[in-house]
Amino acid sequence: MESQSRTFQDAIIDFLPDATLVIDREGTVIAWNKAMEALTGVPAEAMLGKGNYEYAVPFYGTQKPMLANLIFMSESDIEKRYDSVERSGDTLVVDIFIPDFRPGGTFFWAKASPLYDSKGNVTGAIETIRDITDRKRAEQEIVRSRRSLADIISFLPDATFAIDREGFVITWNRGMEELTGIPAASMIGKGAYEYALPFYQEQRPMLANLILMPEAEVESRYTHVQREGDTLVVDTFIPSLRGRSGRYFWAKASPLYDPEGNVTGAIESIRDITERRELEGRLARSNAELQIAAEIQTSFMPKVIPQIAGFDIAARAVMAKEVGGDFFDVIPFEIIALNKGTLGLLIADVAGKGVPAALFMALSRIVVRVNALWHRDPAKAISDSNNIIAQDAKSGMFVTLFFGTLSEGDRTLTYVNAGHNPPVVFRSRTETLEELLPTGIVLGAFENQEYFSRSLSIGPDDLVVMYTDGVTEAINAEEELFGTDRLTAIIRETARLPAQEILDRILSGVREFSGDMPQFDDITLLVIKGTR
Known part of the structure; x- marks a missing residue:
C-alpha cells in the first residue's frame, strides 16, 4: 500500500507543470521531476541520491543551500541570514533573480515545505520552482505538505480532481471546490459522471474519462482534443458555470499507473482562461487597428x-x-x-x-x-x-x-x-x-x-x-x-x-x-x- 501511495505521489510529481525536487533530512535528493529535468537539462538519474547542495549547481553554478535546505534551519537563523524569504506557517516562499541561469538572467518563484513522518517529525523537504520571467503566476502556487496523493493535489493552484479506473472521484482539490462551489466531501466517491454536472448541467464524460477510453475512440469522437504522448489537452467553452456567463477553460488530463505500469485512474487539471482569451481578442483587434494605422502612416512618407x-x-x-x-x-x-x-x-x-x-x-x-x-x-x-x-x-x-x-x-x-x-x-x-x-x-x-x-x-x-x-x-x-x-x-x-x-x-x-x-x-x- 505504501509502495502504491508512493507511486501515486511520483506520478503526481511528474504530472506537475512546475519544476519540483524533494530532499530527505540529510539533504539528499529523493525526487527530481520531469519539469525539473526540462528546466535544468539534468536528468533525474543523474541527480537522485546527490547531496552536499549539488542540486543547486544547475541554478547558481555553485553548491549552496536551496530554499528546501532552509526548512531545516531555525526560524531566527533564517530571519537573520535570509531577509528575502517569507514564511507562511511552516512553508517558505521567495522570489529570486538568478543573473546567469540564462542570457539576461531569469526570475524564479520558489516555495518549500517540510515533509513529516507519522509521528510528526520532519523527514525531508519539497521545493517547487517556477520560471516567472514571462508570466507572473504567483497565484498558481504548488504547495506540497504530505506524501499522500490527496494532500499533494489539494495544494495545486489549478482546479484538479482524480478518478479511479471505474470513474469514481478519489480526489477533489481546493481549486475545484472554489471553481465549482462543491466541497470535496460532497464529491469524493461519486461516479457516473456526476462530477460533470457543475460544468455542463448533465452527466457526461470529462477529459479524465477520455484517458480511460481506447485511443481510436477518443480520436473519432473528440476531434477537438489534442494528444501529447499519454496526456490529453483541450480548450473548451462552457456557456454557463454557477450562474455566470460563458467561460473559457483549458484542461489537461494524464493517466495514473500502478507499480506494474497498469492504468489505475486519471488526473485532470482545469484552468479558467477567460481573461486570457478576452485579452487575446482585444490584442488581435488592437493589432489589426495598429496595422491599419501603420499602413496609413507609411502612406504619409x-x-x-x-x-x-x-x-x-x-x-x-x-x-x-x-x-x-x-x-x-x-x-x-x-x-x-x-x-x-x-x-x-x-x-x-x-x-x-x-x-x-x-x-x-x-x-x-x-x-x-x-x-x-x-x-x-x-x-x-x-x-x-x-x-x-x-x-x-x-x-x-x-x-x-x-x-x-x-x-x-x-x-x-x-x-x-x-x-x-x-x-x-x-x-x-x-x-x-x-x-x-x-x-x-x-x-x-x-x-x-x-x-x-x-x-x-x-x-x-x-x-x-x-x-x-x-x-x-x-x-x-x-x-x-x-x-x-x-x-x-x-x-x-x-x-x-x-x-x-x-x-x-x-x-x-x-x-x-x-x-x-x-x-x-x-x-x-x-x-x-x-x-x-
Whole structure:
C-alpha cells in the first residue's frame, strides 16, 4: 500500500507543470521531476541520491543551500541570514533573480515545505520552482505538505480532481471546490459522471474519462482534443458555470499507473482562461487597428524621393513600434508658382511614441506641408505652423523639426531648425564638420514664437545628414549611447559614397552597436549629397 501511495505521489510529481525536487533530512535528493529535468537539462538519474547542495549547481553554478535546505534551519537563523524569504506557517516562499541561469538572467518563484513522518517529525523537504520571467503566476502556487496523493493535489493552484479506473472521484482539490462551489466531501466517491454536472448541467464524460477510453475512440469522437504522448489537452467553452456567463477553460488530463505500469485512474487539471482569451481578442483587434494605422502612416512618407539637379537625396524612417512620431517629407514646389528645381525637405520627431505620437505627427505634417507651400520663407512657414499646432497641442505634446528649401539654382539650403538635433554638415574640400544649430524653439510649446532662416551652400561632394535622436540615443547591452561621435565617424568614413549607401551604413552601424538590445525610439535619417 505504501509502495502504491508512493507511486501515486511520483506520478503526481511528474504530472506537475512546475519544476519540483524533494530532499530527505540529510539533504539528499529523493525526487527530481520531469519539469525539473526540462528546466535544468539534468536528468533525474543523474541527480537522485546527490547531496552536499549539488542540486543547486544547475541554478547558481555553485553548491549552496536551496530554499528546501532552509526548512531545516531555525526560524531566527533564517530571519537573520535570509531577509528575502517569507514564511507562511511552516512553508517558505521567495522570489529570486538568478543573473546567469540564462542570457539576461531569469526570475524564479520558489516555495518549500517540510515533509513529516507519522509521528510528526520532519523527514525531508519539497521545493517547487517556477520560471516567472514571462508570466507572473504567483497565484498558481504548488504547495506540497504530505506524501499522500490527496494532500499533494489539494495544494495545486489549478482546479484538479482524480478518478479511479471505474470513474469514481478519489480526489477533489481546493481549486475545484472554489471553481465549482462543491466541497470535496460532497464529491469524493461519486461516479457516473456526476462530477460533470457543475460544468455542463448533465452527466457526461470529462477529459479524465477520455484517458480511460481506447485511443481510436477518443480520436473519432473528440476531434477537438489534442494528444501529447499519454496526456490529453483541450480548450473548451462552457456557456454557463454557477450562474455566470460563458467561460473559457483549458484542461489537461494524464493517466495514473500502478507499480506494474497498469492504468489505475486519471488526473485532470482545469484552468479558467477567460481573461486570457478576452485579452487575446482585444490584442488581435488592437493589432489589426495598429496595422491599419501603420499602413496609413507609411502612406504619409514619400515612396520615391524626388531628385533635383546637383543633389543626391535619400531618406528613411524606422519605427520602434508599429506606429511612431518620427517623420520626414520631401515637398516638390513645382506645383505652385515658385522657381523650378526647388524641394522642401523636412525631418521631425514628436515627443512620445505609439498612437498618440502618430496622430500628432499626422497633424504636424499636414500643417507644415500646407504652410511650406504657402510661404517662400521657411521661417514664416514654421512660425505659422507653430501657432496652429500650439493651439491644438492640448496634451502637452510638441515636435522638434528641421525644415529647409533646397534650390538647384544657387545650390543652397535655406533652413529653420525648431529645436531639433543639429544636422551634421561635411565639407568635402576641407574634410571638416559643422552643425546646423537651432534657430527657434520646438513646435507646439508656445504660440507667437520667433524663428529665423539661415542658408548654407552645398558644393560637390558636400554632405548634410539630418537625423532624429533615435540614432544618437540608441544603446547597447552596457547601456552606452551611440552618440554623435560614432555618427560623425561613419559620416567621415562614407563621405564619398552615394547618399543611399551613406544612410544604409549609418543604420547598420546603429544596429551593430545595439546588438540584441531592442529599438527604444524611432529612427529617421535624411541625407543630402552635393553632386557635380
